[in-house]
Amino acid sequence: MHAKNAGFQRAAAAPALPPHTVGFILYCLRQFRGMILLMMVMEAGQAAGGILVPYAIKGLMDSVAAQPAGANLWDTFEQPLLLLVGLNVAEILFSRASGALLVITGPRLRQRSSQLLYAYLQQHSPRYFADHFAGGLAHRISETAMSVNHTTWSVLFDFWPITITFTVSIALLFQAHSGLGGFVAVWVLFYVLSSYWLATRCQPYAQNYAAVRSQVNGKIVDTVTNMLNVKLFARLAYEREYLEGVLEEELREGRRTFWYMERVRWFQFIAAATLKIGTIVYALRLWNDGEIGVGDFAMSTGLALLIIGDARNLTRRFLEFFEYVGNVANGVEIIVKPHEIIDRPDAQPLQVSAGRIEFRKVCFGYRADRPVFENLSVTIEPGQRVGLVGFSGSGKSTFVSLILRNYEPLSGQILIDGQDILQTTQDSLHRQVSLIPQEPSLFHRSLRENIAYGRLRASDEDILEATRLAHADAFIADMPDGYDAMVGERGVKLSGGQRQRIAIARVLLKDAPILILDEATSSLDSLTEKTIQENLDRVMGVKTVIAVAHRLSTIAHLDRILVFDKGRIVEDGNHDALLAQKGFYFRLWSMQAGGFLPDRQI
Incomplete structure (x- = not known):
């Protein structure tokens, strides 16, 4: 209790x-x-x-x-x-x-x-x-x-x-x-x-x-x-x-x-x-x-x-x-302060069979007097690959944080396969959802331990396959200690791109049915990004995927794009359909500088 x-x-x-x-x-x-x-x-x-x-x-x-x-x-x-x-x-x-x-x-x-x-x-x-x-x-x-x-x-x-x-x-x-x-x-x-x-x-x-x-x-x-x-x-x-x-x-x-x-x-x-x-x-x-x-x-x-x-x-x-x-x-x-987010006394493990995500009239704000979402409703169908775009502060990261239950809505429901995530245990939710953050943090442990964190009992063959798909096998092979090399505090001994690839390998090994990408390849060069993106697309399979993007080209191929502005979803469709509307997404696409969105509307 x-x-x-x-x-x-x-x-x-x-x-x-x-x-x-x-x-x-x-x-x-x-x-x-x-x-x-x-x-x-x-x-x-x-x-x-x-x-x-x-x-x-x-x-x-x-x-x-x-x-x-x-x-x-x-x-x-x-x-x-x-x-x-x-x-x-x-x-x-x-x-x-x-x-x-x-x-x-x-x-x-x-x-x-x-x-x-x-x-x-x-x-x-x-x-x-x-x-x-x-x-x-x-x-x-x-x-x-x-x-x-x-x-x-x-x-x-x-x-x-x-x-x-x-x-x-x-x-x-x-x-x-x-x-x-x-x-x-x-x-x-x-x-x-x-x-x-x-x-x-x-x-x-x-x-x-x-x-x-x-x-x-x-x-x-x-x-x-x-x-x-x-x-x-x-x-x-x-x-x-x-x-x-x-x-x-x-x-x-x-x-x-x-x-x-x-x-x-x-x-x-x-x-x-x-x-x-x-x-x-x-x-x-x-x-x-x-x-x-x-x-x-x-x-x-x-x-x-x-x-x-x-x-x-x-x-x-x-x-x-x-x-x-x-x-x-x-x-x-x-x-010893009160815990902000706890499991309900009768919380049940989350069972994910399809990966359908639904927001029902969700209201949320980091402060009560400054709401981010007001009655937000949207459904992401099982196996759908969805991109989230918008200026900084438009609500993309908050949307993802609510799915991960880093915060809880003030009202409304967030459901995964019909189960209100507030009525499920946090551990079971996090077992079913994977996140590749923009700035991954690694433990000061060996490369093998960091990758196997996605699945603690993974075999060496599974670890090798995950690192190959994440395009990390080459630089690991060049290291004197290979998979036993220590990465330093928060992975400081690795470059930003190498840390990103280890984080991707870790999540691929976890193999959760829902995958969230937060600019997951932003630290990589174009060639490596293209290779990893192809591998990600291949292993996504029937996973439900949500990708937060500041570089719109990385999500243009996805099934669906949600365009956020000031806590509202102002447009919803695939890349071609949104461009044809010549609306908010079209302006975002046109405003890109070097492939990236500006922080705010110019």
Whole structure:
């Protein structure tokens, strides 16, 4: 079932990630509850073992004070020595057991968080991906998953042990003397609340500094990426000066942050000195008055030093914790949004037997106040090859996007073989429809893997046949690694024409009954285009074909041409019939420059 809770729409295949930070972190931790509880026990044991060492020393000091002359040394110190050894052994065992659990759990938790975020991200609509940078989304998944780990570890290995340390210390001091316990309890409460407040005050400084550093990094990447332009325009000195201005801003923000942190350190050192001096002076007075023994005095001093050691970096830990939580919140805000397009609860697989496409009174607009189609009705018969022509913005790409269900109509129906595509599953729709885009994108994988993406279990013979029909076999044979050659990010190692041919081969291998071509041969030279066009015509067979064209000669031979203008189909017929009408298509044909339509009407 898909989720529709208070307007929050979630795809059925997506994990039920909560759209708020704490809920999201707890969701990621669900399957690790046992391990985390066990780590809490181990960390509590480690912290208690460490903070009880002064208690063992108290026993030793009391034994020293009470030892009569000539007494057996072992008999006098046996019990406190065994306690001291036991506490140190326990601290080692608990800490390393906790470390082992962390090694087991840490990578799995990050993997799980990444899997959940990616699975959720997959279900977003094309509009969502158009609005976000791919690299930014990938970075956000990685950063969020890492921050879930850091947030969890901050609680488990920083705040939880410190809580145990403070609690056990205060309890021991209360046992020695209520005044000592009360003094340290008040100090701890004041210090924790002050550290928290200082961290919240410091957070804007740290965030601004991080934002400026990110901006500097972006400027450097931008300049390095465009270094050829920098050299061609002889702007090396200009770019150095341009970067200097940004670096100066980074310097200012850095100084503001570091000066604030310096003030925080003044507070930490003064507070630590207050606890040390105050505890020692107070303990000395109590010892002098005979209210505590020498062992209690030694224990009080030792506990004060241990508390200071754990508390000194508390502000920094709070600051890091807020940063991690902020990263998670940012990731949740960006990724865990309602899904725009989801399958209906009763959606059925699309069954295509003929390939008939029908638009029935379809209304659609990217914005409600700016409609693209109003009551658009048109039918494409099974096996028909149809070209779409018109100026940019006339509705051709929107027509194709609605068939692919990249967007959903505001009203009306789009039917394939009588089935409303809104009532079918998106996966089944995309299995029955192939698209060759104008600017294909390839995976940074081998040529074989990119071609076989059309049919994952395709044989080598099928892959070879598809590449031959796409006229890609020749350039693949010339590559040192052949079909195992890596194509680079988005296919950057290939030319535009080579990428286009690989995309065509991939779609030919998929062999879906409905084929959409969006200027599929625009990146090719005329001879290669003619050869591939002939092969495409041959393999189209009984497929229903829709071809978007800016070069009208590529669709002149098709069965039918739909002429779009301002979201309406103004003419419908074959090439010869439309020319004979001497209407809109005739003007388009006459306006071609170098075989291409202008972007807008002249």
